[in-house]
Amino acid sequence: MENFEKVKKASTAAFKGNFEKISAAVNEAAVAGQANLEAAGASSEIIAKGLTEVGTLAGAYSKAAFENSVEVSKAVLAAKTPVEALEIQTNFAKTAFETWFAQANKIADIFTNTATEAAKPVTARANEFFAKLQTAQ
Numbered sequence: 001m002e003n004f005e006k007v008k009k010a011s012t013a014a015f016k017g018n019f020e021k022i023s024a025a026v027n028e029a030a031v032a033g034q035a036n037l038e039a040a041g042a043s044s045e046i047i048a049k050g051l052t053e054v055g056t057l058a059g060a061y062s063k064a065a066f067e068n069s070v071e072v073s074k075a076v077l078a079a080k081t082p083v084e085a086l087e088i089q090t091n092f093a094k095t096a097f098e099t100w101f102a103q104a105n106k107i108a109d110i111f112t113n114t115a116t117e118a119a120k121p122v123t124a125r126a127n128e129f130f131a132k133l134q135t136a137q
Contacts, residue, residue, distance in 0.1 A: 032129070039121035046121075050114025054107055061103045065096065 072092040079085035 035128075036125055039125045042121040043118040046118040047114060050110055050118070053114075054110050057103070057106060057110070061099075065099070068092070068096070 069092070072088060075088050076085045079088060
């Protein structure tokens with residue numbers, strides 16, 4: 001009977017110890033999962049803001065380009081000579097290309113900055129995971 005009590009105590013202690021470890025691990029996994037969701041949410045918000053900024057910029061550019069082309073068309077039609085009309089059209093084409101190129105660079109910068117910023121929350125979570133993984137070894 002004494003051996004049975006010893007085995008019972010040892011088994012109970014082992015079960016409690018393992019249960020506490022498993023419980024702590026499950027709790028840690030839940031906390032990590034929540035943090036991962038929050039990081040993904042933060043990244044999504046950053047991406048949404050970047051896309052909104054690009055959309056606003058593109059819309060404003062399109063409107064301005066259309067209005068400018070209407071004005072140039074009026075000027076071309078009002079030109080006194082074909083040479084004057086050609087000069088107006090040539091200047092418009094040059095300006096339109098330069099404006100478009102500048103706009104494209106702005107949009108590229110926004111995409112680059114958005115991608116960099118959106119990666120930060122997820123990268124931080126990954127770094128934390130790998131740091132825990134290394135300390136567990």
